[in-house]
Structures are given as C-alpha cells and as structure tokens.
Amino acid sequence: DSGVTQTPKHLITATGQRVTLRCSPRSGDLSVYWYQQSLDQGLQFLIHYYNGEERAKGNILERFSAQQFPDLHSELNLSSLELGDSALYFCASSSGGGSNQPQHFGDGTRLSIL
Amino acid sequence: GQQVMQIPQYQHVQEGEDFTTYCNSSTTLSNIQWYKQRPGGHPVFLIQLVKSGEVKKQKRLTFQFGEAKKNSSLHITATQTTDVGTYFCAGFTGFQKLVFGTGTRLLVSP
Numbered sequence: 001d002s003g004v005t006q007t008p009k010h011l012i013t014a015t016g017q018r019v020t021l022r023c024s025p026r027s028g029d030l031s032v033y034w035y036q037q038s039l040d041q042g043l044q045f046l047i048h049y050y051n052g053e054e055r056a057k058g059n060i061l062e063r064f065s066a067q068q069f070p071d072l073h074s075e076l077n078l079s080s081l082e083l084g085d086s087a088l089y090f091c092a093s094s095s096g097g098g099s100n101q102p103q104h105f106g107d108g109t110r111l112s113i114l
Numbered sequence: 115g116q117q118v119m120q121i122p123q124y125q126h127v128q129e130g131e132d133f134t135t136y137c138n139s140s141t142t143l144s145n146i147q148w149y150k151q152r153p154g155g156h157p158v159f160l161i162q163l164v165k166s167g168e169v170k171k172q173k174r175l176t177f178q179f180g181e182a183k184k185n186s187s188l189h190i191t192a193t194q195t196t197d198v199g200t201y202f203c204a205g206f207t208g209f210q211k212l213v214f215g216t217g218t219r220l221l222v223s224p
Contacts (some may be wrong), residue, residue: 045211045212092157100164
C-alpha cells in the first residue's frame, strides 16, 4: 500500500461528458502529480502541484484541468470527453517539490469512454 | 520535446537468465529514477541515480547512470518469476518535469 488513495477505481461514461478524479496524497506529502497511461503505453505526465500551487505542466489538454486543495488532496477534471481519453489515470505524491523525490503512486482510476 | 526511449520494448527470458534494459534521453538529465510496474499494478519506485557514472546495486539489480547523464541501464542477474513487469526509467529535465521512458516489458518463464 503506497498510502496514495485514488477514487473512483473505475469510471464508465459517454463522449461529451465531464468527470472528476480524486487523489489523496500520502500523509505529509506536499506534491501531487497526475499521469495518463493509455493501453500498452508509457506514462504521460499531465501536471504537478506543490502545496496548492501549480509547479509544472506536461501534455495536458485544454479540456483537462486540475487543482490542489488546502487539505492537499487533488482533483483532475476531464471535460468534453472523447473516446481517446480512455486510459488509466495515476496520481502520485512526493514529500517535497523538487526533482530528487521518489514518487509514490496510487492504484489509478480506469476511465472508459463509450 | 524531450524524449526518453527504452530498449528493448519487450523481452521474454527463461528463469535464471540475465536481463538488461537501456534508457536513452535526447537531453541531459539532472537525475534518473527507475520504477517497476507489475501487471495490473501501479509504478513502484526502485532507485534514483544522480551522479555521472553512478552505479547502484539492489540485490540482483544493478543500475547505472551514464557519464554524459543522457543514458542509464538496469541489469537483473539470474531473473526470477517475481521480476515480471514493466520497467520504466524516468528522467528529470531542468523544468521540473519527470519524463518517463517508453518502458521495457519483462516476461520470465519458469
């Protein structure tokens, strides 16, 4: 158990809809990272928040947005969903905001777009 | 943009054989991390390398960071069925972004 909690585990929805994925980091961790993993693909970095502030952005679509709340949990919002958005979305956390911190991953949310 | 490629994409070995995956970046990395993802699981941090030419060992696993800090390797001696999974390298650029490699999927037959 990594200590990172992601909900829901599975989400099935239709094209054009909007969903929210939730992540609670490990106790004491200030950084939250979001990744997208498509079938048989690597991990695509989406966005990084540190202590409530956006720290770095990756290949995140304009239809996607995220935020980190004062209690440090984070939400990833996906809107106007397309078939290609079907993927496993991972959240990871680390203690600091720097590049030398190991990242601890949650079990992921599997999003299926019908 | 920056790319981190890994070779091979896939390798199937017999238990007891050695295995190596190579990671190559198009740009210099400040450090590199290695993760293992078991089938159906999430990535799990294995190790971090920071210094040019650094070599670290964890039991049967040997990790190396290249002199130019643009490549890295993971070598597993005498593989076991528990080594099955996908191994990812991940490098940090100067922009605080962790770029994951394409991954190497290892299958070990008993």
